[in-house]
Amino acid sequence: MPIYRCTVPQASVTSEQKAEIAREITRIHCELTSGTPAGFVHVIFEEVQSGNRFSGGEPSSKALIVGRIRAGRSGEVKAKLLLGISEAWKRVTGQPERDILVAVQDVPARDVVEGGWVLPEPGQEDAWLSEHGLTR
Amino acid sequence: MPIYRCTVPQASVTSEQKAEIAREITRIHCELTSGTPAGFVHVIFEEVQSGNRFSGGEPSSKALIVGRIRAGRSGEVKAKLLLGISEAWKRVTGQPERDILVAVQDVPARDVVEGGWVLPEPGQEDAWLSEHGLTR
Amino acid sequence: MPIYRCTVPQASVTSEQKAEIAREITRIHCELTSGTPAGFVHVIFEEVQSGNRFSGGEPSSKALIVGRIRAGRSGEVKAKLLLGISEAWKRVTGQPERDILVAVQDVPARDVVEGGWVLPEPGQEDAWLSEHGLTR
Numbered sequence: 001m002p003i004y005r006c007t008v009p010q011a012s013v014t015s016e017q018k019a020e021i022a023r024e025i026t027r028i029h030c031e032l033t034s035g036t037p038a039g040f041v042h043v044i045f046e047e048v049q050s051g052n053r054f055s056g057g058e059p060s061s062k063a064l065i066v067g068r069i070r071a072g073r074s075g076e077v078k079a080k081l082l083l084g085i086s087e088a089w090k091r092v093t094g095q096p097e098r099d100i101l102v103a104v105q106d107v108p109a110r111d112v113v114e115g116g117w118v119l120p121e122p123g124q125e126d127a128w129l130s131e132h133g134l135t136r
Numbered sequence: 137m138p139i140y141r142c143t144v145p146q147a148s149v150t151s152e153q154k155a156e157i158a159r160e161i162t163r164i165h166c167e168l169t170s171g172t173p174a175g176f177v178h179v180i181f182e183e184v185q186s187g188n189r190f191s192g193g194e195p196s197s198k199a200l201i202v203g204r205i206r207a208g209r210s211g212e213v214k215a216k217l218l219l220g221i222s223e224a225w226k227r228v229t230g231q232p233e234r235d236i237l238v239a240v241q242d243v244p245a246r247d248v249v250e251g252g253w254v255l256p257e258p259g260q261e262d263a264w265l266s267e268h269g270l271t272r
Numbered sequence: 273m274p275i276y277r278c279t280v281p282q283a284s285v286t287s288e289q290k291a292e293i294a295r296e297i298t299r300i301h302c303e304l305t306s307g308t309p310a311g312f313v314h315v316i317f318e319e320v321q322s323g324n325r326f327s328g329g330e331p332s333s334k335a336l337i338v339g340r341i342r343a344g345r346s347g348e349v350k351a352k353l354l355l356g357i358s359e360a361w362k363r364v365t366g367q368p369e370r371d372i373l374v375a376v377q378d379v380p381a382r383d384v385v386e387g388g389w390v391l392p393e394p395g396q397e398d399a400w401l402s403e404h405g406l407t408r
Contacts, residue, residue: 001375003336007180017325022326038328042336042373044279045324051151052181054158056174064139064178066204067374069336075246082249097252101178102246103204105139108345111376113354116369143316144279146323187287188317200339211382218308231386233350237314238382239273239340253320 001119002029002069002104004085009061010047018045018093029048033076034083035125035136041116062099063089063132071078071106072122079087107110137248137255138165138177138220138240145197146183153228160224165205166222168213171261171272176250179269198235199225207242208258210265214240273391274301274376275386276316276357280378281333284318289364290317295345296387301341304356305351307408308399334371335361343378344394351377 001059006013013021022043030036053060055134065085086102089095109119120128130134140161142149149157158179166172189196201221209217222238225231245255256264265271276297278285285293294315302308325332326404329383338356345353358374361367381391 001373003193003338003373003375016359018323019326019329022239023329024331026326041328042332042334043326043329044320044336045320046182046320047324048182051154054155054162054179056177057155057159057162057179060178064177064180066139068377078247079254082247082254083252085178086252100139100250100252101250103139103243105171105204105241105377106242106247107375107377109356112349112373113358113375114373116199116355116358116372118351118354158302179306181320184316184318187290188300188319190291190315191293193295193298193315196314198314200316202275205326218383218390219388222388224301224387226359237273237384237386238273239275239379239385241377241379242383 001040001107001114002036003044003066004065004067005044005046007046007048007053007066009053010049012047012061013045013093016124019093020121024092025085028081028084028088030130032081033073037129037134037136052080062101063093063095065089065100067102067104068107069104070119070122071108073106079111137176137221137243137250138172138203139180140201140203141180142191143182143184143202146185146191148183148197149181149229156228157225160228161221164220165225168217169209173272198237199229199231201225201236201238203238204241204243205240205243206248206255206258209242212240213246213264216217273312273378274308274339275316276339277316278333278339279318279320279325279336279338281325282321284319284333284335285317285365289308292364293361295355296364300353300356300360305345305352309401309406326340334373335365335367337361337372337374338375339374340379341376342384342394343380344392345378366387
């Protein structure tokens with residue numbers, strides 16, 4: 001966790017832009033969550049052909065970014081995360097903000113197994129990383 | 137928000153049916169939620185090849201429609217939404233109801249940024265639309 | 273419900289492995305939830321091309337398995353489900369656990385229509401199955 005899924009029109013984002021967006025989402029997430037190890041941040045791009053995407057019942061070219069994140073982040077952190085990713089997307093792709101949606105869904109730590117272990121509750125990260133021989 | 141993802145067998149739904157389903161989901165969602173602007177309703181079709189979809193451990197041709205909607209809708213509204221979309225899908229595609237799953241997941245308004253702004257809480261829509269120069 | 277989505281690198285899992293994983297996820301889910309009819313367990317594989325998947329901002333070959341399940345399962349059941357699926361994935365694919373993430377998201381029964389009917393609340397399954405002429 002987290003997993004960010006970026007649903008975009010086919011061929012609307014270049015390989016370079018995808019790599020940069022992935023780095024930016026990772027950087028923003030790690031900075032705002034005080035030390036999530038970068039390797040835990042997953043970013044998936046899903047390219048959708050014309051005819052398979054609609055907004056308001058009409059063909060759509062919007063970017064939909066939905067992150068599943070570990071529950072327990074404050075409203076302030078989440079707002080910064082959402083706005084930071086929206087701005088980064090705009091900056092990297094040149095797409096206007098009116099065509100960008102960013103959302104997050106909370107997933108309780110106990111409902112995630114990564115690397116063979118149930119994730120730690122907020123505040124238990126240091127002990128968990130140490131126990132499993134990981135570093136930030 | 138909302139985002140409805142329709143996961144279907146490859147080539148099982150025609151282009152005309154997709155467009156009609158997108159319009160129907162948009163119409164149903166907007167009618168039941170008292171004025172969500174249509175442009176905020178996003179519908180994505182995901183076509184899955186044979187060999188990549190299973191039900192009960194066997195190859196599956198079911199339609200799975202999962203919507204992420206803004207939290208705060210009443211149980212009554214959500215039931216009408218689910219049943220209305222299931223019926224619309226059946227009507228447009230001819231697929232029997234036993235092969236249709238429709239679900240919604242609540243996402244709090246504060247966990248979504250669309251068009252550069254955090255979405256309004258239920259009851260705050262008019263002020264929000266007006267503040268951002270939008271109309272229903 | 274449930275719907276398990278397995279997001280994997282393109283061509284990293286064979287057809288035989290996919291079928292076996294689907295059977296294993298179905299078996300594990302049904303055993304741990306005391307009798308979910310197997311036909312209600314849906315497994316989707318999503319194959320993602322190189323260049324569309326990142327972890328820590330770098331190209332990734334991790335397997336991300338996210339299940340949407342009916343809310344109401346105990347923490348103990350969910351832990352067994354997560355660890356059981358992670359182990360089954362490792363066993364079938366040979367992929368090390370460090371490259372496997374398994375998560376579940378709760379969806380309230382009343383937020384799902386399957387086969388034309390709203391799903392039963394936990395504890396109401398027998399009456400619901402009987403009412404709709406279904407068997408376990």
